[in-house]
Amino acid sequence: MSLETFLQQLTNGVSLGSLYALIAIGYTMVYGILRLINFAHSDIFMVGAYFAFFMVAVFHLPWALSAVLAVALTALVGMAMDRVAYRPVRNAPRISALITAVGVSFFLENLGLVTVGARPKAFERPELMARVITIGPAAISGVSIWVPALSVGLLLLLLYIVYRTKIGMAMRAVSTDIETTRLMGVDVDTVISYTFAIGSALAAAGGIMWACKYPQINPLMGIYPGWKAFTAAVVGGIGNITGAMIGGFLIGLIEIMAVAVFPALSGYRDGIIFAMLLVFLLLRPTGLLGETLKEKV
Amino acid sequence: MKERRLRIVLHIVLTAGFIGVLFLALWWANTHLGQFPLRVMRTGAVYIVAAVAYNLVNGITGQFSLGPNGFMALGGYTVALLMLPLPQKQFVWFLQPLMWPFNSFSFPWYLFGVALVLGGLVGALGAVLVGIPSFRLRGDYLAIATFGFGEIIFVLANNLIPLTNGPLGMKGIPEYASVYWCFGWAVVATLVVSNLAKSSYGRAMKAIRDDEIAAESMGVNVFRTKMLAFATSGFFGAVAGGLLVTLITTISPTLFTFNMTFNLLIIIVLGGLGSITGSVITAFGFAVLSELLRAVEAPINIGPIHLPGVAGMRMVVFSVLLILLMIFYRRGLFGQFELSWDWVLSRPGVIRSWVQAKPGATRGVRKWKRETKSS
Numbered sequence: 001m002s003l004e005t006f007l008q009q010l011t012n013g014v015s016l017g018s019l020y021a022l023i024a025i026g027y028t029m030v031y032g033i034l035r036l037i038n039f040a041h042s043d044i045f046m047v048g049a050y051f052a053f054f055m056v057a058v059f060h061l062p063w064a065l066s067a068v069l070a071v072a073l074t075a076l077v078g079m080a081m082d083r084v085a086y087r088p089v090r091n092a093p094r095i096s097a098l099i100t101a102v103g104v105s106f107f108l109e110n111l112g113l114v115t116v117g118a119r120p121k122a123f124e125r126p127e128l129m130a131r132v133i134t135i136g137p138a139a140i141s142g143v144s145i146w147v148p149a150l151s152v153g154l155l156l157l158l159l160y161i162v163y164r165t166k167i168g169m170a171m172r173a174v175s176t177d178i179e180t181t182r183l184m185g186v187d188v189d190t191v192i193s194y195t196f197a198i199g200s201a202l203a204a205a206g207g208i209m210w211a212c213k214y215p216q217i218n219p220l221m222g223i224y225p226g227w228k229a230f231t232a233a234v235v236g237g238i239g240n241i242t243g244a245m246i247g248g249f250l251i252g253l254i255e256i257m258a259v260a261v262f263p264a265l266s267g268y269r270d271g272i273i274f275a276m277l278l279v280f281l282l283l284r285p286t287g288l289l290g291e292t293l294k295e296k297v
Numbered sequence: 298m299k300e301r302r303l304r305i306v307l308h309i310v311l312t313a314g315f316i317g318v319l320f321l322a323l324w325w326a327n328t329h330l331g332q333f334p335l336r337v338m339r340t341g342a343v344y345i346v347a348a349v350a351y352n353l354v355n356g357i358t359g360q361f362s363l364g365p366n367g368f369m370a371l372g373g374y375t376v377a378l379l380m381l382p383l384p385q386k387q388f389v390w391f392l393q394p395l396m397w398p399f400n401s402f403s404f405p406w407y408l409f410g411v412a413l414v415l416g417g418l419v420g421a422l423g424a425v426l427v428g429i430p431s432f433r434l435r436g437d438y439l440a441i442a443t444f445g446f447g448e449i450i451f452v453l454a455n456n457l458i459p460l461t462n463g464p465l466g467m468k469g470i471p472e473y474a475s476v477y478w479c480f481g482w483a484v485v486a487t488l489v490v491s492n493l494a495k496s497s498y499g500r501a502m503k504a505i506r507d508d509e510i511a512a513e514s515m516g517v518n519v520f521r522t523k524m525l526a527f528a529t530s531g532f533f534g535a536v537a538g539g540l541l542v543t544l545i546t547t548i549s550p551t552l553f554t555f556n557m558t559f560n561l562l563i564i565i566v567l568g569g570l571g572s573i574t575g576s577v578i579t580a581f582g583f584a585v586l587s588e589l590l591r592a593v594e595a596p597i598n599i600g601p602i603h604l605p606g607v608a609g610m611r612m613v614v615f616s617v618l619l620i621l622l623m624i625f626y627r628r629g630l631f632g633q634f635e636l637s638w639d640w641v642l643s644r645p646g647v648i649r650s651w652v653q654a655k656p657g658a659t660r661g662v663r664k665w666k667r668e669t670k671s672s
Contacts, residue, residue, distance in 0.1 A: 037437055088624040096623050098361050098440060099566060103619035106559055110612040118609075227444065234441065271452035274445035281438055282430035 009260040010253075011144040015213065017252020018151035022206035023229035024236070024244035025158060026199025032175040032239035033195055035094065039101040040081060041203055042226020043108035046219060048074040048204025049123070049211040050116065056124050063126040071204045078200025079193050087189065112219025120218040123211040147209045154205055155245055158198065162241060167194055175239065224270060228255070231277045237290020246288060251276075308638045316484055320477070327476050335476060336544075341584035342479035343540045346486045348564045348580035349573055350533035353490050355562075356571035356633075357499065358526040359506025364427065364443030365534045365561050367450045370553035371423050372416035372535025373542040374454065374461060377470050379404045379412040380543065385469045389462055396459040409473045413482070413539045420535020421528045423450075428527045432520050447555065454550035466549025474543040482540060483577075486533045491573045491635065493529065502526050506571070556612075560587075563615055566622055569629030574636040587611070 023045055030038045051073050055066030085104050089097045131142040162168040170191045173181040182188050210225060211217050232251040236243025255273055259266045280287075326335065347365060354362045378399045386395055386403065394400060404412050423446070431442040454461045493499050501522045504512035513519050542548040564583050568575025622629065 035437075037440060085620055085624070089627075092623070092627060093359075094437070095355065095359060095361050095570065096627055098437060099562065100620055100623040102363075102559070102562060103616050103623065107613065107616035107620065110609055110616060113609045114613055227448070230441065231445075234438075267456040268452055271449045271456075274448050274452075277445045278427070278430050278442055281434065281442060285430075285434045285438070 005260070008140065009256055011140050011148075013253035013256035014249065015144045015147040015252075016256060017249035018148040018155075019206045019210055019213070019225065019248075020229045020232045020252050021155060021245045021248025022151050022202045022209075023225060024232040024248045025155070025241060026203045027230050028233040028236070028238055028241060028244040029171070029175075029195050029199050031233070032241075033171065033178070033192060034086070034090070034097070036086070036097050036101060037230070038086075038199075039098075040104040040108055041199065042222035042229075043105050043112075044074060044078055044081070044200045044222075045203040045207040045210070045226060046112065046217070046222035047077055047108065048200075048207035049217045049221065050112070050219075051204070052208045052211065053121060053123055053217055057121075067205075067208050070208060071201050074204030074207075075197040075201040078196040078203075081200075082193055082196040087192075109219055109223075116219060118218060118220075120216040123215040123217050125212040125215050129212040143209075143213045147213060150205070150209065154202060158202065158241070161198065167191065171195055228270075228273050231273055231280075234277060235280055235287055237287030240287070240289045243287055243289035304639075311638050312488075319480065319484070323476050323480055337584055337588055339474060339476055339479040339544050341581040342476075342483040343474070343537050343544060344561075344564065344580040344584050345483040345577050346479075346533055346540065347537035348561055348568070348576040349483075349486045349490050350530040350537065351561045352565045352568075352570070352573060352576045353494070353502075353526050354530045356565055356569070356576075357494050357506065357573075358502040358523060360523060360527070361437055361440045362443045362527070362530070363440050363555070363558055364424075364446055365530075366553045366555060366557040367427075367443065367447035368420040368423060368531045368534035369538030369541065369557060370447075370450045370454060370550075371420045371531075372413075372538030373548050373553065374538075375416035375419045375535070376412045376539030377467050377542050377548045378460070379415065380409065380473065381467055381470055385467075389465075389467050389469070390459075392462075393458050395462075399460070406471070406473060409478070409543070413536050416539040417532040417536040420538070421532040423535075424528045424531025425524065428524050432523045432527075444555075447553075447558070451550050451554065454553075461550070464550060466547060466552075468547045470542055470546045470548065472543060472546050474540045479540055479544070482533075482536055486536070487573060487577055490529070490533070494573065494635075498522060498525055503571075559612075559615070563619055566619060567629055569631035569633060571633040572629065572631040572635060574634065575629055575631030579630065 023041065026041045026044070027038060030036055030041070048070055051070035052066050055061045055069055056063060059066075061069070081104055085100050086097065089100050125143075129142045129146055133140050133142060133145060160168075162171060170181070170186050171194070173184070173186065174188055174191050174195075178188060181191075206225075207222070210221075228251055229248060232247035233244045234247070235250060236245070236247030238244075251273060254276065255269060258272050259269055265272065326338065330338075347369060350368075351362070351365045354360050381389070381403060383400075383403045386400060389395075390400075427439075427442050427446045431439040455464050457463075494502070501512065501517045502525075504515070504517055505519055505522060509519060538553065541552070545552075560583065564579045565576050567583075568577075568579035
């Protein structure tokens with residue numbers, strides 16, 4: 001592989017990885033607090049992309065405004081999902097919550113299929129993203145620069161919220177011990193609601209940027225990115241936000257590089273990541289940064 | 298002791314009698330009913346095998362698996378490769394030749410049962426492979442690992458063309474899965490799983506479901522017990538896959554997508570997680586109802602209001618149903634209730650007591666609710 005193809009693949013991998021990192025945050029935050037695999041998170045990602053699509057294509061709003069509105073709307077959808085579907089099963093056995101999550105995921109996918117149709121729609125990306133930039137020998141599309149840059153910005157913003165604000169402190173408290181936090185007078189349900197809003201907003205941002213990178217959207221577009229992002233969260237240590245970010249970049253790079261180095265494997269691209277997940281569970285189940293969870297009886 | 302032994306003999310005789318009556322009814326159906334109802338019945342029986350197997354893991358052992366589609370695919374491909382006649386194999390693999398040893402032999406019809414068992418064993422092996430990494434950990438890793446497994450199978454089925462013929466799949470598989478085969482396996486799966494659930498292994502499984510840490514401290518080997526449930530489930534799941542492909546006579550990767558798992562999940566949740574009786578009844582009902590529910594997707598005219606048919610509406614209805622079930626009706630139709638001969642034989646006495654004690658007539662209903670109540 002020549003140096004320029006390597007550089008191109010590297011930027012490609014980093015930009016894909018930054019998107020996985022954005023989605024993985026939502027999984028890991030919800031898991032950290034509720035011990036729930038939110039299967040519907042991948043569909044929230046899809047919903048975000050569709051909101052942006054409709055804002056731009058149907059309402060002809062300026063691009064930046066539509067992106068912001070789409071992110072805000074998706075955050076509301078995430079909160080509504082928690083309120084309607086997850087809060088009623090919060091004290092039910094774990095398996096009930098998981099089944100509910102599968103149900104919500106299927107509902108969003110099939111609602112999408114019924115309302116907007118299965119035919120992929122062309123996503124109009126802004127000129128900024130479509131432009132090709134040449135740096136030395138490598139020709140890099142604007143997407144490969146802007147996506148990681150914006151993602152890293154959002155990730156830093158998230159770290160600020162989680163570690164420097166009051167609501168972030170409440171989130172960390174809830175994820176450590178939900179009952180004690182409740183006794184301290186924190187409104188746990190509100191904190192959980194905010195967690196879903198933040199996770200969904202990041203997923204929406206990821207969805208919109210994904211649609212800029214691969215400008216075709218369909219109601220099932222979230223499934224694979226979602227599961228790979230979940231893999232990233234597990235690899236990084238589920239429940240750990242920094243871990244999810246590292247895992248996201250790692251998965252993105254591995255996915256791109258494996259196919260770049262062994263082109264014969266391109267058909268197995270999705271299988272590689274899931275096989276890696278199984279191997280990782282076998283060798284280091286707590287992930288890179290995860291700590292062993294102690295269970296209280 | 299003697300009385301207990303007598304009761305066991307009585308139960309065996311009753312079960313044998315029931316199976317005899319069932320197969321007489323099937324013989325009648327086979328000779329008198331048309332193609333379509335028979336086909337629905339066979340599909341229902343295949344769903345019974347798959348759902349009972351799935352419930353053993355999700356309902357009785359309480360481990361959340363999303364893998365039945367993967368196991369069904371393993372069984373389906375194994376049986377299809379073994380049973381597809383040689384000329385048909387040459388016809389199907391026209392792009393790349395079929396790999397050895399499958400290109401040199403094909404099972405005759407009388408080895409269909411052997412092929413199903415082999416398919417089941419491949420499924421059980423797959424279950425063990427997924428189980429090892431996931432059961433070492435507590436928590437929901439099984440859900441992720443089984444989903445990943447299903448996707449790996451899907452990717453392999455699409456890409457290993459010398460073995461699976463890729464996205465084109467295989468066609469012209471002989472239609473061996475008769476009413477007797479399908480219902481025979483439904484009976485075997487139900488008997489094996491319900492007896493397993495009643496055995497000491499089954500009690501260990503239920504203990505793990507209710508409190509894993511407590512079960513472990515009481516000396517239950519958690520890893521081995523989960524593995525037993527999962528491997529049994531993989532076996533019967535794969536058998537169901539094998540029956541399915543010899544019922545519809547074609548196989549392709551899209552037959553075993555996550556939709557299959559979703560349907561099975563609806564079945565076991567509606568029937569009651571942990572109730573094999575519930576799984577059997579709802580699995581069969583599901584096969585019948587999903588034919589009837591096609592009406593939801595057809596155009597509907599209510600007086601002057603015209604609703605155009607929407608393809609895919611069924612799945613929206615099903616997913617809403619699943620969420621509502623989880624929120625409002627978690628116990629499902631049967632909770633953890635099991636139909637047993639003891640229960641059936643005690644009915645005359647119970648009904649007599651209802652009739653005698655008129656004011657307390659609702660007591661029986663309350664007792665039914667208590668019996669079927671899930672934790």
